[in-house]
Amino acid sequence: MRVNVGSLRPVTACLLAGLLVVGAAQPAAAAPRRAEQWYLDELRIDQAHKISTGRGVVVAVIDTGVEAGHPDLRGQVLAGGRSYGASGDGRADEDGHGTHMAGIIAAKGSSDGVTGIAPGVKILPIKLRKEDGVYKSAGMARGIRMAVDGGAKVINISIGGAGLANPVEESAIKYALDHDVVVVASAGNTASGRTAVGSPANAPGVIAVTGTTRGGAFWSGSVQGPEAVVAAPGDGIYNVANEGGYGWGDGTSDSSAIVSGLAALIRSKYPDLSAPNVINRIIRTARDAGVSGRDPQYGFGVIDPTKALTANVPPVTANPLLDPAAAATDPGPARAGGADEEFDVTQHGDRGGPTDQQVMVVGIGIAVVLVLLLGLVVFLIWNRRRYRREAARAADIPDEVLDRAAQGAYSPPDAGYAPPPGYPPPPGQAPPAGYAPPSGYAPPSGYAPPSDYTPPSGYGPPPGGAPPAPPRER
The missing domain is CATH 1.20.58 (Methane Monooxygenase Hydroxylase; Chain G, domain 1)
Incomplete structure (x- = not known):
C-alpha cells in the first residue's frame, strides 16, 4: 500500500x-539528581508537600552566605546581611556551606535539579566571618538578632563551637524566642573532634539536631548528649553547592537544615501557631527510636514531617524545651509506637490558593x-x-x-459546439447543419418520428427507414 x-x-x-x-x-521522576535524594523519600516529603510547601515563611540561614544565583535557588534568596559589619548582603558564598544548607531547606527544583524540604520559603542569608579561624560568639549573636529583625520566623544555625553557649549567645537566642522565632541548630560532628552537643545547640530553648543514616539508624559521625532534641538524616545528603554545582554533605549541619525546613512547613500550614507550639508539634510527632522516650542519641525521636503536619497535638503555653519536666518525659500518645496516621490531604491543604x-x-x-x-x-x-x-x-x-x-x-456550451460522433446533442440543442446519424444506424423497431418532425437539411432517413407521411389537410 x-x-x-x-x-x-x-x-x-x-x-x-x-x-x-x-x-x-x-x-522528571527519573531525574538523576532527585534520585540521589534518598532522605526525601525516607521522610515522605512528596506527601508532605501536598499539605504544605512553606510558602509565606522566611527562614534565616546564619552561615557562610548563600549563592543566590544558583539555578535551584534563583528567586528564593532575600538580601540578608553580614554580621561582621561589612557592606553588602549575604548573597555570596565563597565556602559553599551556607549554599548547601539553603538548598536543603528551599531548593525549588528544576527539570534535573534537587528539591528542598520547604521549596515555598524565602531564605534570609546572614553571613558570618571567621575571626582567628573560628566563628566568634559575638558574630553569632549579632547574626541571630539580625535574622529576627529581618523578619525570619525560623533560624537555622549549622555552625557552632565546642563548650556551652556563653551569655552573649544565650541572650540573642532569648531575643529570638521572645519574638516568636523557632531556633534550630546542629549538635556537632565527631570528625571535628567534638564529643558533646556544642553551642549554640546546647542553649536552652534551641532544637538541637543529631544525625541518622539511611534507614533511620544513628549516624556514627554525630555527637550525642542529653541536649539532643530530635534526629534527622545527616549521612550522604545530596543538594546544591556553590558555583552552580551539586554535591554531598555529611554532618549534623545537614540534619539541622532538614529540621528547619520542617519547622517552616508547619509555620506555613498553621500560620497562627506560636513558636513553642511548633517546637511541641515537632517533638511530639517524632518517631521514637533507640531507648524508649528521650535519649542522648535521638532525643525525642526521628522527625516525621507528614505526621507533624497532620497529627492532633495538644497545645502548650510555653516552650517545652525550657521545661525540665517536659524535656525528661515521653511527649505523649501522639507518638506512641511510632505508628503512621492515615490522613486526608484535602483536609490539610497548603493555605493561600x-x-x-x-x-x-x-x-x-x-x-x-x-x-x-x-x-x-x-x-x-x-x-x-x-x-x-x-x-x-x-x-x-x-x-x-x-x-x-x-x-x-459551469457555463453553457459555445454556439459552435458539436458532440463527438455517435453522441446525441445536449437537450434543447438541434444537431448542427449537415449532421447525419452514425453509419448503420436504424431507429428502434416500431419507432416513428413525430408527425410534425422535419429532418435537418441534407439529412436522409436511415437505411430501411421511410420518411414520415406528410400531414393530412383538414
Whole structure:
C-alpha cells in the first residue's frame, strides 16, 4: 500500500507539538539528581508537600552566605546581611556551606535539579566571618538578632563551637524566642573532634539536631548528649553547592537544615501557631527510636514531617524545651509506637490558593487543547486545498475553472459546439447543419418520428427507414 507522506506532515507536526507540550508537564521522576535524594523519600516529603510547601515563611540561614544565583535557588534568596559589619548582603558564598544548607531547606527544583524540604520559603542569608579561624560568639549573636529583625520566623544555625553557649549567645537566642522565632541548630560532628552537643545547640530553648543514616539508624559521625532534641538524616545528603554545582554533605549541619525546613512547613500550614507550639508539634510527632522516650542519641525521636503536619497535638503555653519536666518525659500518645496516621490531604491543604505545580498543570492543559485545536483547523484547510490542487493537476484544469465548479457556475456550451460522433446533442440543442446519424444506424423497431418532425437539411432517413407521411389537410 502506498502512503502519501506529504499528507501526513501537518498531522505529525500537530501531534508532535501536542506531545511536546504534554511531555513538558510530566515531572522528571527519573531525574538523576532527585534520585540521589534518598532522605526525601525516607521522610515522605512528596506527601508532605501536598499539605504544605512553606510558602509565606522566611527562614534565616546564619552561615557562610548563600549563592543566590544558583539555578535551584534563583528567586528564593532575600538580601540578608553580614554580621561582621561589612557592606553588602549575604548573597555570596565563597565556602559553599551556607549554599548547601539553603538548598536543603528551599531548593525549588528544576527539570534535573534537587528539591528542598520547604521549596515555598524565602531564605534570609546572614553571613558570618571567621575571626582567628573560628566563628566568634559575638558574630553569632549579632547574626541571630539580625535574622529576627529581618523578619525570619525560623533560624537555622549549622555552625557552632565546642563548650556551652556563653551569655552573649544565650541572650540573642532569648531575643529570638521572645519574638516568636523557632531556633534550630546542629549538635556537632565527631570528625571535628567534638564529643558533646556544642553551642549554640546546647542553649536552652534551641532544637538541637543529631544525625541518622539511611534507614533511620544513628549516624556514627554525630555527637550525642542529653541536649539532643530530635534526629534527622545527616549521612550522604545530596543538594546544591556553590558555583552552580551539586554535591554531598555529611554532618549534623545537614540534619539541622532538614529540621528547619520542617519547622517552616508547619509555620506555613498553621500560620497562627506560636513558636513553642511548633517546637511541641515537632517533638511530639517524632518517631521514637533507640531507648524508649528521650535519649542522648535521638532525643525525642526521628522527625516525621507528614505526621507533624497532620497529627492532633495538644497545645502548650510555653516552650517545652525550657521545661525540665517536659524535656525528661515521653511527649505523649501522639507518638506512641511510632505508628503512621492515615490522613486526608484535602483536609490539610497548603493555605493561600493553588500551588505553583497546580497552576502549571492547568496552564499546560489549556495550552495542549489550544495547540491541538489549532493543528486540526490548519490540517482541514490544508487538506481541502491539497485535494483541489491534485484534482486540477489530474484533469489539467485551471484553478479558476475548479473554483467556478465548486460554486455550481459551469457555463453553457459555445454556439459552435458539436458532440463527438455517435453522441446525441445536449437537450434543447438541434444537431448542427449537415449532421447525419452514425453509419448503420436504424431507429428502434416500431419507432416513428413525430408527425410534425422535419429532418435537418441534407439529412436522409436511415437505411430501411421511410420518411414520415406528410400531414393530412383538414
